[in-house]
Amino acid sequence: MSTPAMILAQDIHKRFGDLEVLKGIDAEVDEREVVCLIGPSGSGKSTLLRCMNALEKFQKGHITICGHDLTGSKTNVNEVRRDVGMVFQSFNVFPHMLVLDNLMLAPMKVLKVSKAEARERAMALLEKVGLVDKAKVYPTKLSGGQQQRVAIARALAMQPKVMLFDEPTSALDPETVGEVLEVMKALAEEGMTMMVVTHEMGFAREVADRVLFMDNGVVVEQGPPREIFDNPQHDRTRAFLSKIL
Amino acid sequence: MTIDFGAVLPYLPVMLKALGISIEVTVLSFFIGSVLGIFVYLGRRSGLAPLRWLAHGFIEVFRNTPLLVQLYLIYFGLPEVGINLNPFWSTLAGMTLNNAAYTAEIFRAGIESVPNGLVEAAGALGMRFSQTFRFIVLKPAIRNVLPALTNQFIVLFLFSSVGSVISLNELTSALADLNQRTLRTLEIFTIGGILYYLTSAVIAGSSRLAERYLFRW
Numbered sequence: 404m405s406t407p408a409m410i411l412a413q414d415i416h417k418r419f420g421d422l423e424v425l426k427g428i429d430a431e432v433d434e435r436e437v438v439c440l441i442g443p444s445g446s447g448k449s450t451l452l453r454c455m456n457a458l459e460k461f462q463k464g465h466i467t468i469c470g471h472d473l474t475g476s477k478t479n480v481n482e483v484r485r486d487v488g489m490v491f492q493s494f495n496v497f498p499h500m501l502v503l504d505n506l507m508l509a510p511m512k513v514l515k516v517s518k519a520e521a522r523e524r525a526m527a528l529l530e531k532v533g534l535v536d537k538a539k540v541y542p543t544k545l546s547g548g549q550q551q552r553v554a555i556a557r558a559l560a561m562q563p564k565v566m567l568f569d570e571p572t573s574a575l576d577p578e579t580v581g582e583v584l585e586v587m588k589a590l591a592e593e594g595m596t597m598m599v600v601t602h603e604m605g606f607a608r609e610v611a612d613r614v615l616f617m618d619n620g621v622v623v624e625q626g627p628p629r630e631i632f633d634n635p636q637h638d639r640t641r642a643f644l645s646k647i648l
Numbered sequence: 649m650t651i652d653f654g655a656v657l658p659y660l661p662v663m664l665k666a667l668g669i670s671i672e673v674t675v676l677s678f679f680i681g682s683v684l685g686i687f688v689y690l691g692r693r694s695g696l697a698p699l700r701w702l703a704h705g706f707i708e709v710f711r712n713t714p715l716l717v718q719l720y721l722i723y724f725g726l727p728e729v730g731i732n733l734n735p736f737w738s739t740l741a742g743m744t745l746n747n748a749a750y751t752a753e754i755f756r757a758g759i760e761s762v763p764n765g766l767v768e769a770a771g772a773l774g775m776r777f778s779q780t781f782r783f784i785v786l787k788p789a790i791r792n793v794l795p796a797l798t799n800q801f802i803v804l805f806l807f808s809s810v811g812s813v814i815s816l817n818e819l820t821s822a823l824a825d826l827n828q829r830t831l832r833t834l835e836i837f838t839i840g841g842i843l844y845y846l847t848s849a850v851i852a853g854s855s856r857l858a859e860r861y862l863f864r865w
Contacts, residue, residue: 561774
């Protein structure tokens with residue numbers, strides 16, 4: 404028997420009022436796998452991703468992630484979220500805390516890690532994302548790319564088993580996109596399990612093990628990046644790629 | 649009678665002592681009332697309807713009636729149901745409740761000004777609602793409404809003068825007393841006004857310092 408999937412979503416339905424944004428999604432991410440979600444705006448990619456750590460509720464279907472069942476009403480979402488890191492389009496670094504404190508807060512408050520250990524972890528992660536010299540700086544003094552790297556390090560400080568990325572480079576100036584993608588690529592190479600909503604087709608092609616193309620609330624097709632990008636099977640995929648590439 | 653400030657200067661220590669009581673009752677009611685105000689705000693957005701109504705009703709009652717009437721009720725009314733508070737505690741109670749109602753609304757504005765993305769990010773890190781509120785929301789929220797809070801602090805301080813009607817020996821009460829004793833109305837109330845003014849100026853200045861050093865990022 405193979406190891407159970409890190410993320411398994413089955414028949415996810417989600418509606419905002421009368422608008423059905425997810426119409427029966429199946430998705431699976433295995434351990435150490437990098438899956439990119441691509442598709443036009445409004446296709447439901449971000450909503451699907453946000454269902455994975457219960458930032459959104461879904462009306463029907465089933466999600467298990469890192470061994471937690473998100474469907475059961477008894478699930479403690481905070482326990483799930485300890486295992487699932489998330490990076491947002493708008494960074495959401497805590498503006499009133501030094502970069503170092505951004506990284507130390509959740510491990511100390513949620514995991515009850517000692518201050519010394521949280522600090523050590525934080526500095527190691529800042530080293531990893533290339534921002535050691537910014538430890539004692541307020542995030543408002545940083546560029547978008549630097550803030551997003553802080554946000555990635557902050558999520559990693561919880562030592563998650565899975566990382567979710569919600570359009571992590573969409574709000575960045577073009578010249579800082581690369582530094583964020585580099586960090587994500589390094590993370591993927593270390594074997595982090597990742598689910599990435601992105602418009603960066605170059606990144607998806609290079610880093611993803613699998614690409615899911617979503618449109619209008621359904622997964623239209625999925626496969627290795629080479630197949631999706633070079634030999635798409637569906638008209639909608641072709642139409643989307645021809646516009647974006 | 650000629651104007652002679654020298655004649656009332658010997659009473660300055662009495663005035664300063666009374667000012668101390670004004671400041672004491674203001675500082676206590678501001679801080680206790682502000683903490684209460686945060687809970688009233690949280691009550692207003694609670695999932696429990698009775699709690700929401702209670703918080704809403706509290707704000708409505710205390711914002712829409714004069715502090716003076718509230719003090720009369722507390723000091724002269726409550727003894728009829730067996731609750732006896734001395735002038736200090738009555739004034740403190742009235743000002744605290746009054747301040748809670750006003751700051752609940754101020755905090756609402758402040759808290760709603762904090763980007764929801766920060767709340768989501770804290771939640772995504774596994775932080776509980778109470779942790780998110782305390783560590784992520786509160787400080788930016790207070791910074792965003794610091795001018796309004798400062799204003800409320802000063803207004804509350806000036807309103808502490810109503811304590812004089814229930815014989816709390818605060819500054820206004822002391823001024824009235826000295827006025828009767830010396831009949832130097834102009835001098836007494838000019839000095840009193842200056843004392844109120846200087847104290848308010850210190851509050852406003854402290855707020856600006858807080859803004860610069862405590863809430864700078």
